[in-house]
Amino acid sequence: MSEERALVVLSGGQDSTTCLYWAMKRFGPENVSSVTFDYGQRHGLELQCAARVAALAGVSNEVLPIDTFAALGGNALTDDEIDVQSDVAEQSGLPNTFVPGRNLIFLTFAAAYAYPREIRDLVTGVAQTDYSGYPDCRETTISALEVALNCGMEADFRIHTPLMHRSKRETVELARDLGALPAMALTHTCYNGQRPPCGHCPACQLRARGFREAGIADPLLDAT
Numbered sequence: 001m002s003e004e005r006a007l008v009v010l011s012g013g014q015d016s017t018t019c020l021y022w023a024m025k026r027f028g029p030e031n032v033s034s035v036t037f038d039y040g041q042r043h044g045l046e047l048q049c050a051a052r053v054a055a056l057a058g059v060s061n062e063v064l065p066i067d068t069f070a071a072l073g074g075n076a077l078t079d080d081e082i083d084v085q086s087d088v089a090e091q092s093g094l095p096n097t098f099v100p101g102r103n104l105i106f107l108t109f110a111a112a113y114a115y116p117r118e119i120r121d122l123v124t125g126v127a128q129t130d131y132s133g134y135p136d137c138r139e140t141t142i143s144a145l146e147v148a149l150n151c152g153m154e155a156d157f158r159i160h161t162p163l164m165h166r167s168k169r170e171t172v173e174l175a176r177d178l179g180a181l182p183a184m185a186l187t188h189t190c191y192n193g194q195r196p197p198c199g200h201c202p203a204c205q206l207r208a209r210g211f212r213e214a215g216i217a218d219p220l221l222d223a224t
């Protein structure tokens with residue numbers, strides 16, 4: 001490998017879009033590609049957003065299907081019968097938007113996609129600050145997964161998590177510094193799949209707080 005190349009797991013949301021621009025700066029735009037997982041999320045809008053963001057950034061975007069999460073059921077992001085709630089489940093202490101294993105599977109498939117293409121740098125927008133406490137977004141989980149992938153594929157993958165210790169405010173500031181704000185107008189955050197965003201679901205509220213604290217107008221709200 002003459003040059004490091006990176007694969008970004010792009011969901012079409014604010015965080016992964018910021019990571020795409022981070023990767024373009026770190027590795028050079030010509031060395032970055034992206035994958036988006038069609039995992040049966042209720043809102044196909046996410047896939048469109050990812051495609052638009054990638055097109056604006058001039059980076060390739062491949063959609064890979066994973067239909068098992070919807071078959072498993074039990075969470076509000078893939079099951080139409082379950083409403084998004086802001087309160088947490090008694091049993092697990094997690095919101096019902098938690099899709100068990102999602103990031104583990106995404107990164108494993110991303111690595112499997114990257115492997116034959118000789119890409120060894122994987123980039124994901126997970127963060128353990130300010131979020132819903134999803135255990136698969138924590139640094140310990142990602143570090144352990146990196147070890148597992150490298151053992152299991154006899155490879156030397158590096159999983160980059162540029163947002164891991166950034167607050168939502170700091171993530172917005174990073175997006176600004178990377179020139180990613182125009183792309184933010186194309187992103188999608190709302191758990192209820194609304195555009196313009198609903199403004200009251202947990203994802204909308206978290207996003208709004210980040211922009212407010214950074215003192216930056218959310219380009220998505222201007223665009224819709």
Ligand SMILES: [Zn+2]
Pocket residue numbers: 189190191192193194197198199200201202203204205
């Ligand atoms: Zn919303």
